[in-house]
Structure formats: structure tokens, C-alpha cells
Amino acid sequence: MVSQAKAPVIVVTGPTASGKSALALALAERRGGTVINADAMQTYDAFPILTAQPAPEEQARAPHALYGVVPLGETVSAASWRTLASGEIERARAAGRVPILCGGSGLYLRTLMKGIAPIPDAPPELREQANADWAALGPAAFRARLAEHDPVLVGRLKPGDRQRHVRAWEVWQATGRPLSAWQEGEASTAPWRFVTVLLSPDRTWLRERIERRFDVMLAGGIEAEARAVFDRQPDPAWPGLKAHGAPELFRHFRGEMSREDVRRVAIDHTRQYAKRQMTWFRHQMAPDLVFDPRADQALVAIEKYLDNPDT
Template identity: 50%
Template sequence: MTLPCAVAIAGPTASGKSGLALALAVAFDGVVINADSMQVYDALPILTARPGAAALARAPHRLYGMIDPAEPCSAARWRDLAAAEVESAWESGRLPIVVGGTGLYLEALMDGLSPIPEIPAESRAEARALFDDLGNAAFHLRLAEADPVMAARLPQGDSQRMIRAWEVLSATGRSLAAWQTEPREGAVAARWLTLAVAPPRDRLRQACDGRFLAMVKAGAVNEARAFLDRDLDPVLPIMKALGLRDLGGYSRGDRPLDEAIATAQSATRAYAKRQMTWVRHRLKPDMVLDAQLSESLMTSIFAKVRQFRLTPV
């Protein structure tokens, strides 16, 4: 049986992934499906670089701004939502184009996830309460006593993943590391064409810096201030949005704006570097786009997609 086609576009922040996805959607009657763990939330459209009205008017976009920021979105939940959108695209005769820089999301959709049972709400609440009581450092020490393998993998600052490791251990009696050795489940059955947008380092650094300045000019300071005024749980995933804390500090008068911008730009560049590492070592792309997305390169990309769709396996 010939499997239906889907395209996955990965790459670091500010690399031009969204623009490429939109161009492909317009050219091939596609649906753009978000695989960015920040853009799924109905908050911070400027700081998370969510596609604007002009892009939304040119092609269908799915899974953008559809989850309340007070509600964590797990990779498993996103995978189920994305799988449904991929199926819907096929049913309507459209090409699913999954785009984003969250490697775990893309892996979940294309390769599946480890079969970790659903964790009861009480176990999640107990893990969070323990973290609140102990704080980062002491919680990490407690995790190291109970689950040294996961503690060795996780830095103290990664509160979200530490809490996840604890709740899995407490609810299942088994380390998250052990669950992750099990065969993966739930991958979408598709023929995937994977494109990696991988700009040269200097150009990517400039793009990261320039985009954050553009965000500030577009109103990111007021957006950050209004969002932080909601006083949400600090361990929620959305609270890790790049630049949120830095601009919040400026809004409170804790630091000058130029310092807040510089710190956020530095964090953005570091995040882009980590994303590039994932692309190089985990994605195994069919096509690496390491040059400017010029007209000639776009012609080559379109030809690749066209050939892929016409070549059954």
C-alpha cells in the first residue's frame, strides 16, 4: 500500500521555516501545521513569532494559538492533535506541511513516543507541590536519590522536566529513562519529506538579533507586561518563551531596556544553536537548505517536493 505524503520543515528560530512552509502551502495546496511548542498557546503572539494575518489569509494554518497558556501541552497531546490535522488535510486533498523547531514534537509525529502511561492528576499535583516546597536545588537532590539516571540528565534549572521525571517515577514505579527505552508508538503512517533550514551561523545570529529588535518595535514589551500580570504558574511551559522574563524585568524597572534586549538576544542565539544541533544529529533530513532562500533555491525545493509527491514507494 502506498502511504500518503507529508512534508516536515525543521530548523532553528528565525531561520525562515515559516516563510518556506507558507510558500509550499500556496504552491501545492497545502495546510501548514504548527510544530512549535510556544506557538500552540493562545498568548504572546509577538514574542512567539506566531504567523500574522497576512500569512493566515494565504493558506490554512492549524494548531496555532489554540491552547490556554495555563494548560501545559505535552508532546503526546500535540502529537494526537497534529495527527488529526494531517489526516484532515489528506481527506480534503491537501498536502500536510508540518513546520516548527520543537524536535520532540516532530519526533513524536514521525517516529512515535515511548509508551508512558497517562499520569494521574494527583501524581502531577504531588510532584508540583514537592517542587514548590523544596525549590530547584533540593528537588534535584531528591530526584538524584530516587532516580539518579534522570537527575544526571537534567540540569537544576529545568524544572518542568524534573517534575515530569518525578511524577512518572512516583506514578509508575519506573524511571522515565527506562520507559524511553521501550519501542515507540503512535507515529503517523506517512511518506515524509524532511527539509532542514540551516542558515550559516553568522547569518542566523544576525537574524535572531534582528527579529528580537523587530519584536520590541512591534509591542513585545507591552505584551510581556500584560502577560506576566496574569501571575501564572512559573513552571508552565509558556513561561519559558524567549525574552518574556527579560522584558518583564525591564517593565518592572529592574534593568534597562538595552540590557534586557541583549540578554534575550543572547538566549535566542543559544536556543537556535541547540536547535541546529538537533537538526544535524537527529533529523536526518532529505534536503538541507544551508543557503539564502533565493528564487533559484526555491525552484529546486519545489522540484524536490513535486518529484516526491509523484514517486510512490
């Protein structure tokens, strides 16, 4: 037996719809593990079907953590998720269980594994004002204003990324220092050893799987799930509303998009996201093990590696 002090934290990652949750659950059952969510959208409590959170019967088979725990109106950053995940890792280890991180939010995983520079929190009123400015000025003018103070960060951001532009502006307002400068500070690394398993599927197989999964979601009740949120008239700025399919369903409810177009556009956006994820994994992650999700012997190979990491 490997002592808890030396036992690794297992990371199961890969693009959306590649089978991460099933693999993590199988490992949890075989290794006595706790599955800890590492997917940004799955932390929110409003869209369990749309975000493909493990079903209740799956969560009953092994302990799961950080699924559906954050109200839709709250912001979950990579830094705040790191704090939550670190606590769950320690709870799992204290209970004699193996922590198994499962999700495709690469930035979150990198922040946990490699550390993050200490960036101070801004007062809530600054965030509210920054969001109001984004709405009043428009993305282009807001971006131009931010570029006067933090051109390095602006060069990294997509023009329509409201959340990260707003975050950069509030940090500048709160500290008088660009967010890019804070990010260059010394990062505190995690105290655990990680074993990373990357699922790297065939592109055609993944495209078809994404389509089939969305059809299952449609049959499983995502319209009613999204309608319950829509009827609450949520603030459009809430980050949790970015779940794939939610914007399209909201447009459908407003009479702006047919159900057929919802399906087509949501599937297309999810495929584009999966492609971006794979690009990120290729350039930003050095996994210990890489598998095609269809590999029959993946579980056996992973367990062999965990038991004999030097072989």
C-alpha cells in the same frame, strides 16, 4: 498526481529565525497545503508576536493549524502535541491538502516521526504536588531525590529543567516505574511518509537576523503583549512563560532590568537557543533536503524532489 495515500507529509524545520514560516507558506500556496505548527511556544495563545507566529494576513493566504490554540496555563508535552498534530495531518489529507509541519521543536518532530513509548498520564494532583516540592526543596534537592529512583534520566537532564524533572517524578509516583524505563518501551511509529527540509543558515547571518527580528518585535508591540500577561499574575511554573523575551520583560516590569538589558539578554538567549537547535539537528535528524535560507532556488528544488523523489 500522487495519491493521498502515497503523498508525503512535508516537514520544514531549522533554527529559530531561519525563515521556516515563510518557506512553509510558500509551499502551502504552491502545493495546496495546510501549515501545521511544530513549535512548542507557538501553540500557546498569549504571545503571538513574541513567539513569531504567522501574522493574520499570512494565515489568510493558506490554512494554518495549531497556532495559539492552547491556554498559557496548560502544559503541552511532546506526546500531547503528537496527538494534536496527527489529527491535523489527517484533517488536511481528508480535505485533499498537503500537510506541512513547520517549526523548530526537534523533540516534538522526532516524537511524531519516530514514535513514542506509551507513558501513562499522572493524576493532576501529583503534578501539583511535584511542582510544590520543586519550589519547597529547590532544584538541587529535588534532583537528588529523583536520582534515587531514576538516575538514568537525571543523567540526561539539565539541573534547572523544572518541567522534565517534575514530569519524571510524577510518573514515578503514579506508576512506581522510572520514566527512563517507560521511555525504553516499544514506540508506535507514524503511518505517513515524511519529507524533511532543514534550513541550515550561516551562523553570522542568523545572529544578525535574530537581532533584527527582536527589534521588529519591540516595535510591533511585544511589551504591551507581555504586560497583559504579567498583569494577570500568572503562575511562574507555567511552561508557556518560557517564550524567549518573556522572562526578561517580566523582570523589566518588576523594575529589575532596563529595557536595553531586556533587548541584549533576550537576543543573547535566543542566539544560544538557535545554536542548541542546530546541534540537535546535526545529531538527531537525517533530513532529505538541506538549504541555506538565502538559496534562491530552494522552492524549485523542493518541488522537484517532491515530484520525483527517486531522482
